[in-house]
Amino acid sequence: MKIAVLPGDGIGPEIMREALRVLDALGLEGLELTQCDVGGAGYKQHGHPLPPATLEAAKQADAVLFGAVGDPDCDNLERALRPEQAILGLRRELELFANLRPATMFSGLEDLSGLKPEIAGQIDLLIVRELNGDVYFGEKGIRTLDDGRRQGWDMMAYAEDEVRRIAHVAFRAAQGRKKRLCSVDKANVLETSQLWRDVVVEVSAEYPDVELTHMYVDNAAMQLVKAPGQFDVVVTGNLFGDILSDQASMCVGSIGLLASASLGAQQTQYGTKGLYEPIHGSAPDIAGQGKANPMAMILSLAMMLRHSFGREAEAVRIEAAVSRALADGVRGGDLGGSDGTAAIGDAVLARL
Incomplete structure (x- = not known):
């Protein structure tokens, strides 16, 4: 080995x-x-x-x-x-x-969380984060506009096969836990997220035993501190996953x-x-x-x-x-x- x-x-x-x-x-x-x-x-x-x-x-x-x-x-x-x-x-x-990032509240550490102990004690979730796409690996740069202003830009993009393969990982993970999967995106404003949501729904047909829900990333961040017990497995893109997984770490008391x-x-x-x-x-x-x-x-x-x-x-x-x-x-x-x-x-x- x-x-x-x-x-x-x-x-x-x-x-x-x-x-x-x-x-x-x-x-x-x-x-x-x-x-x-x-x-x-x-x-x-x-x-x-x-x-x-x-x-x-x-x-x-x-x-x-x-x-x-x-x-x-x-x-x-x-x-x-x-x-x-x-x-x-x-x-x-x-x-x-x-990227698989489990977040579980260890017994006896509830008081170390920034959340109320009775809420912190609910935390037992797994965040499945896509690692090879999104703005981290998209084209990027700094350019000068016609009026002389500098502009930074980053390209957010996902191909459907990239979404499909991470969705399969998340659904299989959910099958081994409580059979609940929440897909997090920003489909109300991002075309990248709309494709993400469409493909996740397509993949869900292969996992009828897993309950699939969707949530916008801003609401997910709020729910993670309001009612973390509602989450079992969360699947999301590279940028959103980076942020939410670090947030989850502090909800359990320490990174x-x-x-x-x-x-x-x-x-x-x-x-x-x-x-x-x-x-x-x-x-x-x-x-x-x-x-x-x-x-x-x-x-x-x-x-x-x-x-x-x-x-x-x-x-x-x-x-x-x-x-x-x-x-x-x-x-x-x-x-x-x-x-x-x-x-x-x-x-x-x-x-x-």
Whole structure:
């Protein structure tokens, strides 16, 4: 089982270290780990945020375990050389089009949410975000108008096959949960969203057991804080999904608890090839201080074992260990506690 390990920048190496300790504790046979530089670390060592050797290791692997990218030292580089281009490049080169971001309220953390505890306790949803289209990958630029004013522009576009494949992922995910799918768009003003809605409705005919509803993105953002319990699986485009998934993370109390999986169509002998990462950033302000919460990284490891290697039992064990540690009062700084990175790792290992 080949895994490309890409710690990245900032707190990436620290949280990755704890995830690998958990992986080692499982005692799985046949693991082959290849660690490579990526992001700002990749640029400083090799002159590019996604060095050729790193990309090749990711292509050869069955799964990619990714820490975080982002380095203030690289803020003034041209856009193509900035650390964040590494993750966009990996998504593009590995054809990872489906991002799965679960958001679940852990028992005992309700008071840490910005929502009322009784509302926060309802949160148990999965956001399925399309990754390879929309304004992030459309044509863009800055031009000068005839009257001399500068104008920035970005092209939002989706082809029907791009919508169809992400819709299938979302419907299948809903079948494995509560069989409810909400498609989020802005079809009242965007032609891109109208096509999105039309295609999702077409795909729904293949999943009669799943209840499909639609919601405009502005209303979805409101409902996510008003009545999050109404959502089971949410499917949406790249831009809307980026915003809503970060909003959902703070509804559960901390961005330091949320994992993610980016999946494509490629199948290996074990499962679906994917890239797994916590949704938080590199947090350069606390990098190297042993303060980062590694739980999202550890939960990303669990998602990797589930989706790319079919190791459901091990994934459940990890998730249960994290949940028990939280229930026992283990808290990182992001949760108002004082437990450090290694101490949190120790706590999860003890409960594993």
